[in-house]
Structures are given as C-alpha cells and as structure tokens.
Amino acid sequence: MSDVIDTLAGIEPGSPLDAIRNGRLQARTHAQASYDSLFKPLSEADASRLERIAIACFVAGLHGRPEMEAFYGTALAEAGAPAAWKGAIAAAVKAAKGQGPYGHYPKGPLSAEDKAGPVFKIGAAERDALSARLAAAFEHTHMLVFHPRDAAPPYLQALVDAGWSATGIVVISQLVAFLSYQIRVVAGLRVLKARPA
Amino acid sequence: MTDKILSTPPHVEPVVFTRDMLDWLPWLEPMAEQDLTARHMAGLVDAARAKSAYFRLLVRDPEVLEHRTKTDKDIFYNPEAGLPRAERELAAAATSRFNGCIYCASVHARFAATYSKRAEDVDRLLDKGVDTNLDARWNAIVAASIALTATPITFGPEHVDALRKVGLDEASIVDVINAASFFNWANRLMLSLGEPAAPEKA
Numbered sequence: 188m189s190d191v192i193d194t195l196a197g198i199e200p201g202s203p204l205d206a207i208r209n210g211r212l213q214a215r216t217h218a219q220a221s222y223d224s225l226f227k228p229l230s231e232a233d234a235s236r237l238e239r240i241a242i243a244c245f246v247a248g249l250h251g252r253p254e255m256e257a258f259y260g261t262a263l264a265e266a267g268a269p270a271a272w273k274g275a276i277a278a279a280v281k282a283a284k285g286q287g288p289y290g291h292y293p294k295g296p297l298s299a300e301d302k303a304g305p306v307f308k309i310g311a312a313e314r315d316a317l318s319a320r321l322a323a324a325f326e327h328t329h330m331l332v333f334h335p336r337d338a339a340p341p342y343l344q345a346l347v348d349a350g351w352s353a354t355g356i357v358v359i360s361q362l363v364a365f366l367s368y369q370i371r372v373v374a375g376l377r378v379l380k381a382r383p384a
Numbered sequence: 385m386t387d388k389i390l391s392t393p394p395h396v397e398p399v400v401f402t403r404d405m406l407d408w409l410p411w412l413e414p415m416a417e418q419d420l421t422a423r424h425m426a427g428l429v430d431a432a433r434a435k436s437a438y439f440r441l442l443v444r445d446p447e448v449l450e451h452r453t454k455t456d457k458d459i460f461y462n463p464e465a466g467l468p469r470a471e472r473e474l475a476a477a478a479t480s481r482f483n484g485c486i487y488c489a490s491v492h493a494r495f496a497a498t499y500s501k502r503a504e505d506v507d508r509l510l511d512k513g514v515d516t517n518l519d520a521r522w523n524a525i526v527a528a529s530i531a532l533t534a535t536p537i538t539f540g541p542e543h544v545d546a547l548r549k550v551g552l553d554e555a556s557i558v559d560v561i562n563a564a565s566f567f568n569w570a571n572r573l574m575l576s577l578g579e580p581a582a583p584e585k586a
Contacts, residue, residue: 207555210465213458214562217451224447251536287535288483295399300513331572333535336484338576340389340411353387353412354444360576361448368569374537375561382541384548 190219192369195254196376204380222369225362226262233355238321239362240266241276245325246366248280249332254377255370275316279325283307287333304334323349324359331363387413395581398486401510403493403503406486410578414440429453441577452569459562467552467559470499471525475560477506478526479533479567482514487580488571521550528557529564 192215198204208215226239240262247255263272289304307329314322323346330342346356392409414437415424425431427446433439442449460472467475473496480489493510497503505518514530517523524546531539539561547557574580 203554204558207558210555211458211462211558211562213462214455217454217458221448221451221455224445224451229447249535285535288533290484292484293397293399293486297400331576335572335575340391342576343411344389347386347389356387356412357442357444357577358448360573361442361445361452364569364572365448365452367572368565371532371537371539371565371568372561375532375539375565376558378539378541379544379554379557379561382544384554 190215191222191258192218192372192376195258195369195373197380198376204376218369218372221365225358225365228358233352234358234362237263237266237268238324239359241268241272241317241321242324242328242359242362243366244276245279245283245328246332246363247370248276249284249329250370251284252370252374254373255366269316271316275313279309279313279317282310282313283325283329285333288335290334290336292336306330306334306337320350324351327359328363331360332367392579392581396584398490398580398582401481401486401489401493403490403497403507403510405494405583406490407581407583408438408487408574408578409581410437410441412441412577414438415443416440426450429457438574438578442573456566456570459559459566465555467556467563468499470496470502471522471556472559472563473499474506474509474522474525475529475563476567476570478509478514478529479564480571481509482530482533483568483571483575485567485571485575487574488567490580492567524550524552525560528560529567532561532564533568 198208226236228236240259243259244256244263247259285305289302291301292298307326309322309325327342327346330337343356390411390413395409398406417434420434424443424446427443427449428434428439429450460469473492476492477489477496480492489510493506497506505522508516509518514526518526528539528543528547531537531543544557547560
C-alpha cells in the first residue's frame with residue numbers, strides 16, 4: 188500500500204528508515220489514514236475535495252517545499268480544478284509568503300515576546316478566480332501557518348460569513364494542521380536520509 | 385442556517401506559560417453528548433473523551449479525529465526503542481512554547497517534568513523560552529524541535545549531527561522529528577478553535 192510520507196521523503200522498502208518507521212507502525216498507518224480521510228472524505232458536504240486540495244497547494248507553497256508543491260499541484264490538476272486556480276494559488280503564495288511563527292500573546296508578561304507580522308488579505312483577482320469562500324479559507328490558512336497564536340473568534344466569524352459551516356471549519360483546520368505535520372515529517376526524514384550516520 | 389461563533393463564559397485568561405492544569409473553552413459548538421453515534425464514539429477512541437469539549441468539537445469529523453489520535457498515541461506512548469518518553473514530551477513542550485500554545489505547553493510540560501523528574505529545567509523552558517540553556521542533550525532536542533517548527537523549516541544536517549553527538553540513535557532522532565512535527569498539528573487546533581482558561585479557584 189502506498190504511503191505518502193515514504194513517497195515524499197524517498198524512503199525505500201527495506202531501508203533503515205523504513206525499519207525505524209515500522210517501529211512506530213500505528214503512527215505510520217494512521218498518518219496515512221489521516222491523509223486518506225482528509226483527501227478522500229466520506230462526505231464533501233462541508234468542504235469539497237477540490238477545496239481541500241487547493242488549500243493543500245497553498246500550504247505547501249507557503250512552506251516553500253518543492254516536493255510538497257509538486258505533489259499537491261499534481262493532485263489539483265488530476266482533480267480537474269478550474270484552469271484559473273493554478274495561477275491564482277501561485278499568486279496568493281507569492282503575496283502571502285513570510286516567516287513564522289509570529290503573533291501576539293494575551294496581555295501580560297508575555298507581551299514582551301509579541302512579534303508583529305502581516306495579516307494576509309488575498310488580492311481581488313485571486314478572490315475572483317478562487318471564489319470568496321475559498322479566498323476566506325486561504326486568509327485563515329495563512330494565519331494558521333504563520334501566526335496561529337493570533338487566532339481569535341473574528342477569524343472564525345470571517346469563515347462563517349464566507350459560507351463555511353462549523354464542521355467545515357473543523358475540517359479545514361484539521362487539514363492545515365495535518366499538513367503542518369506532514370510537511371515537517373517529510374522535511375525531517377529527508378534531512379536524516381541525506382545524512383547517514 | 386449559518387453556524388454561530390460561541391462567546392466564552394467569564395473566565396481568567398492565563399497570561400504566562402505554566403505547568404498548571406488549564407481548561408479549554410471552544411469558539412464553535414461541540415457536538416452534544418447525546419448526539420454521539422457509534423461512528424463518533426469510534427472517532428473519540430477513548431469513551432472518556434466524550435466529556436471533553438475539545439474532542440466533541442473535533443469529532444464533527446470523526447475519521448480525521450480517530451486517525452489523528454492514534455498517530456498521537458503511538459508517537460508519544462509507544463515504549464519500544466527510540467527516545468525516552470520524557471524527551472518526546474520535551475520536544476512537544478518546546479514546540480508548543482515556540483508556537484505560543486499555552487494550553488498544549490501546560491500539558492506536555494507537566495508530562496516532561498513528571499517523566500524526567502527535572503521540573504526546574506522544564507519551568508525554565510516555559511519561563512525563559514526556547515533559547516534557554518538546559519543541558520547539552522536537552523538543548524539539542526529543543527533546537528531540533530524549533531528548527532522543524534519554524535516556517536520555512538530550518539532543520540538541517542547540523543541538527544542531526546548535534547542530536548547524534550549527544551547520544552541519540554536513528555530511531556530517537558525519528559522520534560524527535562515525529563514529536564515536534566505532531567505538535568505543529570496539535571498546536572494549530574488548540575490555538576485556533578478555542579482558548580485556554582485558568583481553572584476556577586476552589
């Protein structure tokens with residue numbers, strides 16, 4: 188059975204890292220099952236498969252990871268996304284890229300550690316190409332990727348106003364959070380593989 | 385019908401990192417306990433989690449929650465080989481400290497302190513932040529976790545070398561990668577779907 192993390196990290200069956208990953212077989216199996224649940228969902232009522240893949244392309248781009256961008260970019264093309272999406276996502280990535288984590292703490296001793304940074308507003312052309320609903324999801328995704336400690340109810344209200352249900356918000360939050368994990372595991376394993384003991 | 389954002393009840397907001405037990409208040413309506421079906425109970429994995437507002441919110445997507453939870457448990461609880469539990473928790477606490485998740489940091493700082501019996505070092509990480517000096521081994525684990533947590537990711541061969549130098553074998557390094565990466569998943573859910581609250585004083 189194919190395992191996306193192995194594919195993206197270049198881990199060969201029978202290799203030392205394959206054996207180590209098998210030492211955490213439940214984690215390996217359920218990381219893959221998480222991916223499957225997010226991208227082959229039982230229901231698309233609250234977040235469509237195409238929306239999920241578009242968000243994944245954006246997250247991959249924000250992390251600047253070519254292997255992830257290629258993987259989710261291929262998925263987007265195969266899923267039959269509107270022709271304008273590819274360019275719109277690339278433009279959004281270019282405008283949104285930054286360095287995280289930044290953000291604010293609750294007022295108090297930790298305020299000394301507050302680190303200012305941009306709140307992403309998607310461009311009008313990208314909004315038109317992607318739909319207001321997906322554009323709102325991209326703005327939220329940017330916060331989750333770069334400055335999650337700024338999260339606050341108005342961010343969720345903006346999603347509701349753009350047509351996302353509470354369940355849909357849970358789905359896209361899990362999606363961006365899962366990708367934050369997947370991208371890091373792949374990045375870490377690639378470094379380790381390239382640096383044999 | 386559009387869903388509503390919840391206003392949280394009056395509560396005391398924690399303003400420092402702490403090992404104290406905290407509550408968590410959702411910004412979106414969790415499922416009601418009486419509405420949980422067998423599919424939702426499978427998603428919760430542990431029946432006791434039906435009491436938690438956090439898990440009853442996430443169980444709106446039961447399949448993803450189930451697989452998230454089983455990934456989590458194996459990364460942290462599997463006792464076979466690899467990194468000692470205390471240091472997997474250290475990676476989780478350091479990641480949470482760096483992302484700024486006061487709730488997650490509290491839980492995993494407690495575990496790190498319990499399993500390592502180094503409460504003072506864990507408290508120093510919470511109070512001073514991820515650049516504080518712990519000892520060579522913990523510094524290397526914290527630095528690797530932080531490098532994996534930064535966006536863009538800055539984890540490189542120098543982190544692998546540093547982990548090997550302080551005695552981590554390959555399976556232990558994979559545990560650091562898994563634990564820090566997983567908390568980039570967990571932190572984002574805890575931070576963005578609700579907020580921590582200091583428990584009411586008895």
